Amino acid sequence: MSFAFGFNDDDISDEEVSQNLPKQDEASTASKVFQNATSGLDPKFLPQIHSLESILSKLVNVRITFDNYITPVGENVTYRRELYDIKHQVMCEDDEDGKQDDVVSNILMGDDNDLDLKRNIYEGGFKSWECSYDVVDYLAQNKDSLNKLHTILELGCGTSLPSCQALLQRITRSEDPIDGFKIILSDFNYEVLRLVTIPNLIIHWASTLDPEFLQELCDTSVEGSDDGPTLRNDEIILSQKLIDRFISDLRNKRIELVFISGSWGQEFLQIIERENIDLVISSETIYSLETLPIVAETVVELVGNGCRALIAAKNLYFGVGGSVAEFVSYIKKKNREDIKIEVEEVNSQLKRSLISIEKV
Ligand SMILES: C[S@@+](CC[C@H](N)C(=O)[O-])C[C@H]1O[C@@H](n2cnc3c(N)ncnc32)[C@H](O)[C@@H]1O
Known part of the structure; x- marks a missing residue:
């Protein structure tokens, strides 16, 4: 066997991993979970590609409020659209359309301030989970390797x-954009992509602009009038001017953003099969025993085709059953001699790990 386990923590020993290995029948049941990942789902959760432009057309003139948050371990700056701001947008849209029964807006507007997971409806995409900061830190520390990637x-x-x-x-690197760079972003909920994924990407891009120029781009007033919007430094407006500039900046730097809503599974793999993916990143997606096989199968398939994967997760998800040990054992059970898996624990109180999987 060519698996290399890198646990630093006695809580998750190799011995425990092998005890947790699914037996043959468990493994085939888990594989079936992957094959049937989308069966029984509402058709709106079948995977679909969306262009940046199509999603942005539904965000014109939306004001976005964000915080800036420094990652606790690596001290990298991130910008996150505020949850109350997302709720505000959804409330305004509900008023305009008179549609009160949309599932996501119900979840956002409900009493549940923590936005708990609702299996096969909403899987936690509106808030930033801890392990995503570990991936941010990893990418910030490995700029040179990231620079070489295409997709x-x-x-x-x-x-x-x-x-x-x-x-x-990619935006701030000094070299000429000779090579293209594509980021494919997948999430179960289209509304997550629209309300938080894309706004966060735009805020990060906007953070690289001269503040006066940014203010100009956010101006939605009629040309010639003096009554432009007053913006605080934690706000931007997705004016048509700003959207156009974002799109043209991406084009000039040969950066492409592709969005896929809906569930992973066979159909998802078919959608991405022609992409030459160099790196898969995923944070806090192996939390449940239902989704863990789906992520594991997807990763094994992609790594088998030659890409690398970096999965960030808490060592144990209390109450829902997912864990780093389960994930590692699932992959080990596949007996793929061509795949190497390593686990590095992140220095944190609530134990978290970065799992690296690659072809040998
Ligand atoms: C716990 S959240 C983590 C979000 C983000 N990666 C982070 O770390 O902040 C899990 C994410 O996986 C997505 N997800 C869960 N199951 C999925 C599935 N079957 N297909 C596609 N996306 C899924 C959810 O929509 C959600 O955004």
Whole structure:
């Protein structure tokens, strides 16, 4: 066997991993979970590609409020659209359309301030989960290798802070954009992509602009009038001017953003099969025993085709059953001699790990 386990923590020993290995029948059941990942789902959760332009057309003139948050371990700056601001947008849109029964808006507007997971409806994409900061730190520390990549895929991106970091690096790098760079962002909920993934990507891009120029781009007033909007430094407006500039900047730097809503599974793999993905990143997606096989199968398939994967997760998800040990054992059970898996624990109180998987 060519698996290399890198646990630093006695809590998750190799011995425990092998005890947790699924037995043959468990493994085939888990594989079936992957094959049937989309069966029984509402058709709106079948995977679909969306262009940046199509999603942005539904965000014109939306004001975005964000915080800036320094990652606790690596001290990298991230920008995150505020949850109350997302709720405000949804409330205004509900008023305009008179549609009160949309599932995501119900979840956002409900009493549940923590936005708990609702299996097969909402899987936690509106808030930034801790392990995403570990991926941000990893990418910030490995700028040189990231610079060499052409296509990355973020699985279950949610607020997409790792992709935002990758975008930021590509935008600010000094070399000419000879090679193209593509980021594919996937999330279960289209509304997550629209309301938080794309706004966060734009805020990170906007952070690289001269503040006066940014103010000009955010101006939605009629030409010639003096009554432009007053913006605080934690706000931007997605004016048509700003959107056009974002799109043209990406084009000039040969950066492409592709969005896929809906569930992972066979159909998802078919959608991305022609992409030459160099790196898959995913944070906090192996939390449950239902989704863990789906992520593992997707990763094994992609790594088998030659890409690398970086999965960030808490060592144990209390109550839902997912864990780093389960994930590693699932992959080990596949008996793929061509795949190497390593686990590095992140220095944190609530134990977290970065799992690196690559072809040998
Ligand atoms: C716990 S959240 C983590 C979000 C983000 N990666 C982070 O770390 O902040 C899990 C994410 O995976 C996505 N997800 C869960 N199951 C999925 C599935 N079957 N297909 C696609 N995305 C899924 C959710 O929509 C959500 O954004």
